[in-house]
Amino acid sequence: MTSPDAATAAELDAQLRRASWVGMDPHAVPEFFPPIFDDRPGIARDLPPGRLLRTTFALDVVPDEAWLAATARGVYRAFLNGVRVGDDELAPGWTDYRHRVHVQHHEVAALLRPGVNVWAVELADGWWSGYLGMDRRHQAGVYGDTPSFRGALVCRAAERTQTVLTGEGWLIGTGHIRYADLLMGQMTDLSAEPLGWSTAPDVSHLAEFAPAWCDEALGVRLDPQRGPSIRATGSLPPVRIDALPGGRHLVDFGQNLVGRVRLQLRSVPPGTRIHIRHGEALSDGELYTENLRTARAHDIIVADGADRDVEPAFTFHGFRYAELRGHPGPLEPDDIRAIVIGSDVHRVGSFACSDPRLEQLERNIAWTIRGNLVSVPTDCPQRDERLGWMGDAQLIMRTANAQFDVAEFIGKWLVDIRDGQSEDGAYPDVAPRIVVDVDGSPGWADAGVLVPWTTALYTGRIDLLEEHRESMERFMSSLERDNPSGIREHALQRNYGDWVSLGPPTPKTLVATAYSARCADALAASARLTGEDPARWEALADRIRTAFRGRFVGDDGLLHDETQTAYALAIMCGLLSEGDLGRAGARLASLIDAAGGALDTGIHGLRHLLPALTVSGQLDCAYRVLLREGHPGWLAQLAAGATTVWERWDGWTPEQGFQTPAMNSFNHYAFGSVGEWMYEWMGGLRPDPASPGFAHAVIRPHPGGGVTHCRVERTLPAGMLAVEWRIRDGVLRLEVEVPPGHTARVHVPVVHTRATAGEAERHSWDTYDVQHGRHRFESPFDGDWAPAARVDWRGEA
Numbered sequence: 001m002t003s004p005d006a007a008t009a010a011e012l013d014a015q016l017r018r019a020s021w022v023g024m025d026p027h028a029v030p031e032f033f034p035p036i037f038d039d040r041p042g043i044a045r046d047l048p049p050g051r052l053l054r055t056t057f058a059l060d061v062v063p064d065e066a067w068l069a070a071t072a073r074g075v076y077r078a079f080l081n082g083v084r085v086g087d088d089e090l091a092p093g094w095t096d097y098r099h100r101v102h103v104q105h106h107e108v109a110a111l112l113r114p115g116v117n118v119w120a121v122e123l124a125d126g127w128w129s130g131y132l133g134m135d136r137r138h139q140a141g142v143y144g145d146t147p148s149f150r151g152a153l154v155c156r157a158a159e160r161t162q163t164v165l166t167g168e169g170w171l172i173g174t175g176h177i178r179y180a181d182l183l184m185g186q187m188t189d190l191s192a193e194p195l196g197w198s199t200a201p202d203v204s205h206l207a208e209f210a211p212a213w214c215d216e217a218l219g220v221r222l223d224p225q226r227g228p229s230i231r232a233t234g235s236l237p238p239v240r241i242d243a244l245p246g247g248r249h250l251v252d253f254g255q256n257l258v259g260r261v262r263l264q265l266r267s268v269p270p271g272t273r274i275h276i277r278h279g280e281a282l283s284d285g286e287l288y289t290e291n292l293r294t295a296r297a298h299d300i301i302v303a304d305g306a307d308r309d310v311e312p313a314f315t316f317h318g319f320r321y322a323e324l325r326g327h328p329g330p331l332e333p334d335d336i337r338a339i340v341i342g343s344d345v346h347r348v349g350s351f352a353c354s355d356p357r358l359e360q361l362e363r364n365i366a367w368t369i370r371g372n373l374v375s376v377p378t379d380c381p382q383r384d385e386r387l388g389w390m391g392d393a394q395l396i397m398r399t400a401n402a403q404f405d406v407a408e409f410i411g412k413w414l415v416d417i418r419d420g421q422s423e424d425g426a427y428p429d430v431a432p433r434i435v436v437d438v439d440g441s442p443g444w445a446d447a448g449v450l451v452p453w454t455t456a457l458y459t460g461r462i463d464l465l466e467e468h469r470e471s472m473e474r475f476m477s478s479l480e481r482d483n484p485s486g487i488r489e490h491a492l493q494r495n496y497g498d499w500v501s502l503g504p505p506t507p508k509t510l511v512a513t514a515y516s517a518r519c520a521d522a523l524a525a526s527a528r529l530t531g532e533d534p535a536r537w538e539a540l541a542d543r544i545r546t547a548f549r550g551r552f553v554g555d556d557g558l559l560h561d562e563t564q565t566a567y568a569l570a571i572m573c574g575l576l577s578e579g580d581l582g583r584a585g586a587r588l589a590s591l592i593d594a595a596g597g598a599l600d601t602g603i604h605g606l607r608h609l610l611p612a613l614t615v616s617g618q619l620d621c622a623y624r625v626l627l628r629e630g631h632p633g634w635l636a637q638l639a640a641g642a643t644t645v646w647e648r649w650d651g652w653t654p655e656q657g658f659q660t661p662a663m664n665s666f667n668h669y670a671f672g673s674v675g676e677w678m679y680e681w682m683g684g685l686r687p688d689p690a691s692p693g694f695a696h697a698v699i700r701p702h703p704g705g706g707v708t709h710c711r712v713e714r715t716l717p718a719g720m721l722a723v724e725w726r727i728r729d730g731v732l733r734l735e736v737e738v739p740p741g742h743t744a745r746v747h748v749p750v751v752h753t754r755a756t757a758g759e760a761e762r763h764s765w766d767t768y769d770v771q772h773g774r775h776r777f778e779s780p781f782d783g784d785w786a787p788a789a790r791v792d793w794r795g796e797a
């Protein structure tokens, strides 16, 4: 993707409107049968083939400048004279197609030549008409029955501008892409590629091609692409290749990832059919695929005898292992790669510490986030689901912002969320709103308020709040209208509660009401940043707090329903009075002790658990939970070989084996929300709500857990913001790096016990205000560190 100037963009838009959709006549599309979910080769019959489209046009000269504007209801790749245009994958990406489709722009002069040129397109179903989600009644064709493409090519030379549009004169055929589906996989028959279809001026000899069906009507709004393109962002060699019975090869890429396998074919006889299956795990040395549910994730390649690289274009899989059947061998490590694909976000945060397990955990979280940002933030990348579940996304949003530059990606997704907003203000559970098409639940719908706030807080993108403000307010007003008492007990929709909780259930009304308070706080904080009056939302937050205390908090300041999640939420949503915080923290710690030192929350409790322990004076317990080696816990996942974060703590255990395949993703980011604690509390780098985008940073590290060194970094446009602490010989050395134009308030932990004989035990913070530069601090740190309860996180949501 390249960006044209405003005048060119306007011209391209006007031309694209004059163009037509080209594809297959939807009325001629055969009835769509779901594929057969076993290994019979019949699958190729049941999925529609990829379409090949083409036209020719003559140019007198090579244009000085040539722009292609293109989009599809489906997914496409464009070629000019046989050369692929750009490197976007799965363009135009997934938006709420009921409302809009994105348009990509490319500067293509270098691909054109005087004389006859060929413009060709590969087109497949993608999110538009392929398999999507898990609704058994309507698993494919969610938006339409068949894909179509629309494009405009504007070539400017000194003497004249020439425009080529999709429409009459375009041809359509089929060929090497026997089928291509996001969930099911792609079959590529290299021997069936029509000769010269994307390069030859004339294909009248090719029976596959006939005039394309054309439709001038726009049918949907066309928007210039917003957010990063999906691209190939990495390539992993195998770490191991094993031969399996039946001439099969099992390839381990050493990393659970999202993408596809690229095969280098060398001396593979024509007609050889190589069948690639993908899986996240092994069972008894064989690929484990039950947890993919009905996502078949099979790629098939039929060789044509030529030596070449082959990789499917219109599918993606969540996998660490690939099983190849039919490869004649030998399969050398150089013959195969896992190509990582995803929305092209970049790392802006980094984390290092003296405990390599925590470094591995942080990497696993990053892989999980990266893998689940594929046009929309998905719950999981592998099974028949891959939906933009909003609860999971809001829970991971601080961690995602700490690790990656997600603001553009989120800016795009907020439009999907708005497109899914009901007339009365309710947000959905998933965005784009499909499959789960009811209004959203507490903790899920709320992402519509929490995600823009968190992203603006982290990146300083206040424009996102401005753009989304009216929508956020409508949502909040609907919450208020439905729940006038402040207790959120109406319009709860599917009301999932503290999803995948292991412990005693937390009342759903408590979870819901805590989220109402958090949303009201976020809206008030947003209003403060955009210069609106926050009073209405502050008053609402107060009303909700009062109602919460009346319903859920006893006279002793403790909760009636004592679960880890209830305390974690009550503490972090600021629902307890400050004076009760220490006692609540002690109760929470004792609940954890009673559970054998383990967490037992679901996804909502989890995100708040370690921060709640930290702010309520139980830092030690927070570290114990984090570093606990047994199940359930992060380190138990690592010990089981996890390279991404799992959906369930017991996704696989040595004792029980796999959890139910009905719901057992090994690439699910919600439990990765602990990354937020690692960056913000352990490392100690937090954004300041009054000064977002780290214009002013709050630096308050929380050493503990036997960790002797930790460094967190954030790359900002102005330079590096970094915090590093090290403990040695009873001294804490803290080094802070602040880029030009930024400031920070640094809180240096101080512990005096044994070393200062005669002095009373002291745990405190020394505070300094610093500006651009490198700053070093030293403090005595020679005893058990137990910082007291504090409340300075409020309003940050």
Ligand code: BGC
Pocket: 379, 380, 385, 389, 391, 392, 496, 499
């Ligand atoms: C998804 C979750 C999601 C949940 C809602 C699941 O199928 O994978 O991540 O939040 O449904 O109940």
